[in-house]
Amino acid sequence: MFCPFCRHAESRVVDSRATEDGYSIRRRRQCSSCGRRFTTIETASLSVVKRSGVAEPFSRSKIISGVSKACQGRPVSEDDLAMLAQEVEETIRAEGRAEVDAHQVGLAILRPLRRLDQVAYLRFASVYQGFETLEDFEDAIKALRENPETTLPPHQRTLSAT
Numbered sequence: 038m039f040c041p042f043c044r045h046a047e048s049r050v051v052d053s054r055a056t057e058d059g060y061s062i063r064r065r066r067q068c069s070s071c072g073r074r075f076t077t078i079e080t081a082s083l084s085v086v087k088r089s090g091v092a093e094p095f096s097r098s099k100i101i102s103g104v105s106k107a108c109q110g111r112p113v114s115e116d117d118l119a120m121l122a123q124e125v126e127e128t129i130r131a132e133g134r135a136e137v138d139a140h141q142v143g144l145a146i147l148r149p150l151r152r153l154d155q156v157a158y159l160r161f162a163s164v165y166q167g168f169e170t171l172e173d174f175e176d177a178i179k180a181l182r183e184n185p186e187t188t189l190p191p192h193q194r195t196l197s198a199t
């Protein structure tokens with residue numbers, strides 16, 4: 038890539054280290070022409086394809102803003118949400134694909150959210166899985182009671198929200 042100062046095309050890497058979460062590499066580069074240094078960040082590409090077909094880069098902050106609505110008034114801290122988002126990213130990246138459906142992201146959210154807070158989980162699942170009747174809630178609550186440790190979503194209907 039070009040030097041941001043003089044647009045020269047060549048630079049050498051003077052330092053290279055993984056970021057804290059291990060999903061990116063930060064490289065310190067020195068321009069071979071002007072000698073100035075700049076930083077690049079290298080991350081494996083990961084896109085989320087929405088139901089509309091539009092792909093956008095995976096973003097932890099989007100996960101957090103989506104889940105935090107379901108967590109309003111619940112004893113869930115910002116750290117909890119950050120850890121949940123990290124777990125979601127790890128789950129998705131472990132599949133090793135460059136593109137995932139929004140649907141898979143939602144499933145990856147349900148599992149850790151269920152562990153974190155069952156009320157928030159029910160709220161999120163009711164929107165994400167399109168609960169329509171009280172029976173849908175009853176089924177989900179029953180599944181929570183029967184299998185508090187189960188990580189599978191209790192409700193397998195076709196999803197209607199992104």
Ligand SMILES: [Zn+2]
Nearest residue numbers: 040043068071
């Ligand atoms: Zn330069």
